[in-house]
Amino acid sequence: MKRIQIRATFLDEVSTDIPHHNWGYEEWDQDFQAMKAIGIDTVVMIRCGLEKFLAYPSELLIKERGAYRPPVDWVEMFLELAGKYGMRFFFGTYVGQRWWGDKRIDFATECALDKRIVAEAWERYGNYPAFQGWYLSKEIATYHAEIVDEFVELGQYCKKISGNLPILISPGMLGRKAWYNNEPEAHDLDFEKHLRDWDMIMGKISGTVDIVAFQDGHLIYEELPQALQINKALADKHGIECWTNSESFDRDMPFRFPPIKWEKLLLKLRAAQSVGVERAITFEFSHFMSPNSMWQSAHGLYKRYQEYLAGKFD
Amino acid sequence: MKRIQIRATFLDEVSTDIPHHNWGYEEWDQDFQAMKAIGIDTVVMIRCGLEKFLAYPSELLIKERGAYRPPVDWVEMFLELAGKYGMRFFFGTYVGQRWWGDKRIDFATECALDKRIVAEAWERYGNYPAFQGWYLSKEIATYHAEIVDEFVELGQYCKKISGNLPILISPGMLGRKAWYNNEPEAHDLDFEKHLRDWDMIMGKISGTVDIVAFQDGHLIYEELPQALQINKALADKHGIECWTNSESFDRDMPFRFPPIKWEKLLLKLRAAQSVGVERAITFEFSHFMSPNSMWQSAHGLYKRYQEYLAGKFD
Amino acid sequence: MKRIQIRATFLDEVSTDIPHHNWGYEEWDQDFQAMKAIGIDTVVMIRCGLEKFLAYPSELLIKERGAYRPPVDWVEMFLELAGKYGMRFFFGTYVGQRWWGDKRIDFATECALDKRIVAEAWERYGNYPAFQGWYLSKEIATYHAEIVDEFVELGQYCKKISGNLPILISPGMLGRKAWYNNEPEAHDLDFEKHLRDWDMIMGKISGTVDIVAFQDGHLIYEELPQALQINKALADKHGIECWTNSESFDRDMPFRFPPIKWEKLLLKLRAAQSVGVERAITFEFSHFMSPNSMWQSAHGLYKRYQEYLAGKFD
Known part of the structure; x- marks a missing residue:
């Protein structure tokens, strides 16, 4: 029987809201082994930097933005480990502001900077065979003119300098759990607006963005099948590959965030499979599905997922 | 020396706010062993379903409510394990709405459905020797006419179909921590109202509900002895058995919920013992007291409780 | 190369917001070993009691305040273990109110009580060789007349009865994260007011308080170097020893609190080193840096810190 599989994971080393494992090379090597063992072939570094914290020693950001020189070059480490385990590595672009709802952001300046960082990174790491794609790290759930423009401009630039490597984005959906608001009065997804917005967005980014992987955790479970159907149909229409970002953390719990209940992950994977x-991809393996996670319930999720691969839940 | 003991635990597999362990049969077997080792003889499944998530494949709820077919039949698993370890299993009734403060709930319809689910469950599992009781899963802290009526109607129905198996409820108490509100201005228990309400409630449920186990975590510690005294006296008056639900999670911490400090659990147990x-019962062993818990501080609590049994804290 | 080191840790056994490990003597012994192995020579018990919960069986508080007799005498245990591992133990004074912003507090009465508790403790434990200092447990971030007065009065009393043992305080700084408020509109440190307030405070406590260790987690990282410079200069001016309280928990995460990212701790330690x-000291080893912590990411932090000591990050 055909089963949809988790073939990719984010790497969230410069994180916004996920506590850090404090792993070194050895622990990361072990975790890549665990990924490989369940069939993950692609790792996507979610961002190369967030404000002043960096995933590699970017001389540009250290000099121009006063960024902190990181104690480790995680990009190098991830590229080596991806190479060692035969995986593809996607490089996530820079996030200049944690709160980019901030009205004072000048997106043109940001985009210009983001391009220079991408150039610097390609210069440093482009020769690694595992460097196989780009991830545009800004997350939107609805139409946002400046960010959609940046997807095109920054994306085209990435493709140009790298010999057309594929580009991934992972948007949200504006459902009841989008802003961690799960009281009954929180609003559900506006399917019509979602369709209209993403038809427009995909129309613009088609030809630049190769893969779109919507986050599947913003919706109540009842809405997921219809939303996934819309996403898949739109992606097909615009010639974009459609993955699902099947989140492995639980958005229904009173603290943010523990690993998800296996039943829920299974439900979400099947909903995606049912629309083709x-x-x-999952956000993300190391904290929420890994036998090495700080959360012991992730160890259970790993075992259950292995049983799934072996056909136990067919 | 006589020491009050934790002889029962809830099983919170379809949970509202406790992150899931993602255990399979093997891990659960191990956890039942750990329960048995400290003298637990009764396991109480807190609910057989919550909205669309189920603890067993209820054809009724799958068909009529669009519930999700669970990947595992936990009721069957728990009944087998309870049988294996010589424990009693209490079956928790269905929870149709997570937020049952919602004014739009039609309790008569809910109660009618709940009875049909109970019938379905008894039909499926009534032959397991470990099936030894019922748990009415709605939690109230004060008088609530419709829910008290349901306790009687649903409870009588459970007794009738099952040859009079015992029935348990586990109410709250409207103290300072009842709604996770531990600022100084939050109100303390109104002892008079508590006594008045529960005298009325117990008057109505006497003859149906056999055991009442108030949650002991809603109150500041200073109020517990007096509240427990009231509860015990009322239960005696109305011919109901009085347990304490000695919660093993900590309501005083900034995230919900870690295992409790042993000192606090000891304090609460002794307060219950002092009134006879x-x-x-505890909510609940597997996350908050078990050597298998995802929370390592639960492993410590297990050791301290074992020392308590051995007389170390006498 | 000279590297600033973590030579002290708080012990947070009677905690306000850190979930309890439920360790016994054996587990604590193991943790003291782990402290010793990275060069910690001083342990500071953060408080000897909080409202009705106590770190030792204070007959005074049990009788006069209705405090609970603790199941274990942690003060005795810590003094024994500190002695065993050749460490100094600092005794933290009593905290009568969890919320001491409360206007109704009568500080004179509190201070009188605090002195009697200190006397009781010295009477009980003063003969332990490891009893080597006092920690005044009230935390202020700005000028607070009554508490500064108490620092002097209580501090002088501690010195008098104990043959002049050294006294430590660990204040906050009123920056963006001081009240767990990390939205962009939260206010940054007012450097001028901070300097003015602490010049005045140190002027008053000089000659009583021997060591001041500001908490380094209340500020955004950008502000830390300047704030540390001010703190060090003021301490030098007033003849007070200046440590840094390099917090090992992460204030940037959505739940309170996981272990900090190693990169951030390193950044903070270096900022302190750069001003001399x-x-x-860290708040605190056992939960956030220990190989025995309930948080597995603390195990990683311990390894990284060991690598730091070995020169890996020079």
């Missing part, structure tokens, strides 16, 4: 989606 | 309560 | 601070 063939690949899932 | 002889049995405690 | 030579010793760090």
Whole structure:
């Protein structure tokens, strides 16, 4: 029987809201082994920097933005480990502001900077065979003119300098759990607006963005099948590959965030499979599905997922 | 020396606010062993379903409510394990709405459905020797006419179909921590109202509900002895058995919920013992007291409780 | 190369907001070993009691305040273990109110009580060789007349009865994260007011308080170097020893609190070193840096810190 599989994971080393494992090379090597063992072939570094914290020693950001020189070059480490385990590595672009709802952001300046960082990174790491794609790290759930423009401009630039490597984005959906608001009065997804917005967005980014992987955790479970159907149909229409970002953390719990209940992950994977989606990425393996996670319930999730691969839940 | 003991635990597999362990049969077997080792003889499944998530494949709820078919039949698993370890299993009734403060709930319809689910469950599992009781899963802290009526109607129905198996409820108390509100201005328990309400409630449920186990975590510690005294006296008056639900999670911490400090659990157990309560149930063993818990501080609590049994804290 | 080191840690056994490990003597012994292995020579018990919960069986508080007799005498245990591992133990004074912003507090009465508790403790434990200092447990971030007065009065009393043992305080700084408020509109440190307030405070406590260790987690990282410079200069001016309280928990995460990212701790330690601070205390080793912590990410932090000591990050 055909089963949709989690073939990719984010790497969230410069994180916004996920507590840090404090792993060194050895622990990361072990975790890449665990990924490999369940069939993950692609790792996506979610961002190369967030404000002043960096995933590699970017001389540009250290000099121009006063960024902190990181104690480790995680980009180098991830590229080596991806190479060692035969995986593809996607490089996530820079996030200049944690709160980019901030009205004072000048997106043109940001985009210009983001391009120079991408150039610097390609200069430093482009020769690694595992460097196989780009991830545009800004997350939107609805139409946002400046960010959509940046997807095109920054994306085209990435493609140009790298010999057309594929580009991934992972948007949200504006459902009841989008802003961690799960009281009954929180609003559900406006399907019509979602369709209209993403038809427009995909129309613009088609030809630049190769893969779109919507986060599947913003919606109540009842809405997921219809939303995934819309996403898949739109992606097909615009010639974009459609993955699902099947989140492995639980958005229904009173603290942010523990690993998800296996039943829920299974439900979400099957919903994606039922509309023809063939690949899932997850946010993210190391904290929420890994036998090495700080959360012991992730160890259970790993075992259950292995049983799934072995056909136990067919 | 006589020491009050934790002889029962809830099983919170379809949970509202406790992150899931993602255990399979093997891990659960191990956890039942750990329960048995400290003298637990009764396991109480807190609910057989919550909205669309189910603890067993209820064809009724799958068909009529669009519930999700669970990947595992936990009721069957728990009944087998309870049988294996010589424990009693209490079946928790269905929870149709997570937020049942919602004014739009039609309790008559809910109660009618709940009875049909109970019938379905008894039909499926009534032959397991470990099936030894019922748990009415709605939690109230004060008088609530419709829910008290349901306790009687649903409870009588459970007794009738099952040859009079015992029935348990586990109410709250409207103290300072009842709604996770531990600022100084939050109100303390209104002892008079508590006594008045529960005298009325117990008057109505007497003859149906056999055991009442108030949650002991809603109050500041200073109020607990007096509240427990009231509860025990009322239960005696109305011919109901009085346990204490000695919660093993900590309501005083900034995230919900870690395992409790042993000192606090000991304090609460002793407060119950001092008014003549002889049995405690806990919410719940597997996350908050178990050597298998995802929270390592639960492993410590297990060791301290073992020392307590051995007389170390006498 | 000279590297600033963490030479001290708080012990947070009677805690306000850190979930309890539920360790017994054996587990604590193991943790003291782990402290010793990275060069910690001083342990500071953060408080001897909080409202009705106590770190030792204070007959005074049990009788006069209805405090609970603790199941274990942690003060005795810590003094024994500190002695065993050749460490100094600082005794933290009593905290009568969890919320001491409360206007109704009568500080004179509190201070009188605090002195009697200190006397009781010295009577009980003063003969332990490891009893080597006092920690005044009230935390202020700005000028607070009554508490500064108490620092002097209580501090002088501690010195008098104990043959002049050294006294430590660990204040906050009123920055963006001081009240767990990390939205962009939260206010940054007012450097001028901070300087003015602490010049005045140190003027008053000089000659009583021997060591001041500001908490380094209330500020955004950008502000830390300037704030530390002010603190060090003021301490030098007033003849007070200046440590840094380099917090090992992460204030940037959505739940309170996981272990900090190693990169951030390193950044903070280096900021302190750059202004001439030579010793760090941390809040606190056992939960956030220990190989025995309930948080597995603390195990990683311990390994990284060991690599730091070995020169890996020079």
